Amino acid sequence: MRTALCERLGVEFPLFAFSHCRDVVAAVTNAGGFGVLGAIAYTPEQLDTELTWIDERVNGRPYGVDVLVPGKLDASALDRDAHLTDFIPERHRDFVTHLLSKYGVSTPPQPVAASADEFGRRVTAAGATGLIDVALKHPIGLIASALGPPPPEMVAAARQAGIPVAALVGTVEHAHRQVAAGADLIVAQGTEAGGHTGEIATMVLVPQVVDAVAPVPVLAAGGIASGRQMAAAMALGAEGVWCGSVWLTTEEAETAPAVKRKLLAASSLDTVRSRSRTGKPARQLKSAWTEEWDSGQESPGPLGMPLQMLVAEAAMARVGLAAERGEPGAVELANYFVGQVVGQLDQVKPAREVVYEMVSEFADAVERLSSLSQ
């Protein structure tokens, strides 16, 4: 495929793969797409290790790194001397204890890889910029910023290194704000997407954003996991697509087996936009976790970001382990960020095969459209 964006970024297909798994990132990049590693899962040291691993496998082909910097954060996160866990109210701790006991999760609290303070502060401008500083020591080809506009220091560092900055948006207003903050590439993400997402559907959002920010190139995200959907997104005016959910059921993905089974079985009605995992609305698999937080009688309601992230991650570490042991209540609670395309995912495939199938189906869809138009 020959698009201006492909030439600029040095890829064969304008197919961006967001994943927290280095294996997926390397596989998609090696197949001619553009892998983007979600850095928020890692400490700066871990990120360095992951990127070195990727560097050794992609042979100079381009890949990127994604961070999360919300415009609004719970004030606790900005107080550098505070212990974030001190800000989690007793009611919320009690609710989680009650929930795990109600669902019979017997697995004890798990040791965590990073301190809660370090983990919670990865989503501050300072934390995200720290991750990007590490990434810039590697031959990355893109920095992506989800939620709020990229912090000025991040844009400055990227500019100096000659690396384009992409930013995710859910409204036209956000798109204008991101371009003003220095974004070189906009990812317009519809409500059907997994993870943090707005209310406007991809079909409506993409053309509006394309027209609003032209000539800044736009990628479409949300509802895209096949070549027909890729063709549709590009018919709307996008120069490429940004996919996340479709990689969760690939062979390379480190998705927890219990979650992978739920993803493969789920229909497109089985997702919900919920604040129960991060404190901000994020689409994810409906589960006892989302139901109890969102409509349970005893729910104290989710906290802000990053406090709810800390609450959820600690609980989900236990739930995940218990689900692997086959504890049925834990399987009910287990969930993960995924878009409405989950209804299409019913088979485990290598990531490379997903790329090739999408590109081939894209060509078929375009050929079919062309024949109608004659």
Place this chain on the structure above:
Amino acid sequence: MRTALCERLGVEFPLFAFSHCRDVVAAVTNAGGFGVLGAIAYTPEQLDTELTWIDERVNGRPYGVDVLVPGKLDASALDRDAHLTDFIPERHRDFVTHLLSKYGVSTPPQPVAASADEFGRRVTAAGATGLIDVALKHPIGLIASALGPPPPEMVAAARQAGIPVAALVGTVEHAHRQVAAGADLIVAQGTEAGGHTGEIATMVLVPQVVDAVAPVPVLAAGGIASGRQMAAAMALGAEGVWCGSVWLTTEEAETAPAVKRKLLAASSLDTVRSRSRTGKPARQLKSAWTEEWDSGQESPGPLGMPLQMLVAEAAMARVGLAAERGEPGAVELANYFVGQVVGQLDQVKPAREVVYEMVSEFADAVERLSSLSQ
């Protein structure tokens, strides 16, 4: 455009226009599309008059008629001897009185064109079939059934007359059920659509429905008001598109002026799926009406269909008149069914021009896609 569906239905473009205004239906049909009149706005006698008016203007070109037959109805609607208004609880009457007074609507109750019983029962199988019996005396080219599967007597009458039946769906399961009930054409409608709609976005729903019901042809609905969106829908596998919102701001539409102004000013964030107008989730303009019913402290919660329709229509008749008189509270309450594409509608145009612009932009989008694919 040459598609199998165009040939079968005798149209130039597979562009279906759902409207309650006969002028829009005739204009789209005369421009080479396929107008579909929403019959639920009329008594059988009125419908006969409207269809005769259309017949005199379209010179034999094809148009259709749409009815609404939900799978589940409030039991009151099925008791032929009951007065439907007797089933509206005191709390709901009081809430409407309180609402109109809170927003300073001084316009008195309005005489209604039809009895509440007749109006409420248009959405029963018997009521809808009565409307279709009238329609079948005209040279219609399509019967469409929204919400539940078409009643067997309606399918039988259509079959005998050789008229195809279309059915709207929001999930794959509904699509299977509609085909089993005898639908010849499926309209897969995404959550971004105006009116009664489900939760799954068009981008995700359409390919799933296309694959599920093949070789039954599928139209895409929801999020489609431009040629790029039409091309996207057809890239997903749809054989055509079904549009409603885009006609509300055409010259021909009889949309109340106060509502038209709100539609032209609205962004794609200004709609909500609410049960406050019909008793079933329907996307519409956010307004004081939807806010008060959906989250007002004193709200008794909406009734089922058709009782909530009666409550809302009577109130909205007063609100509409008061809004025309410039009463500001009435303007706050006024709303109408519309999809997220409302953010694209910022100009009043003749319906014919909308058709030609969509077809022309469709061709441009396909050409652009083809050039990328080479």
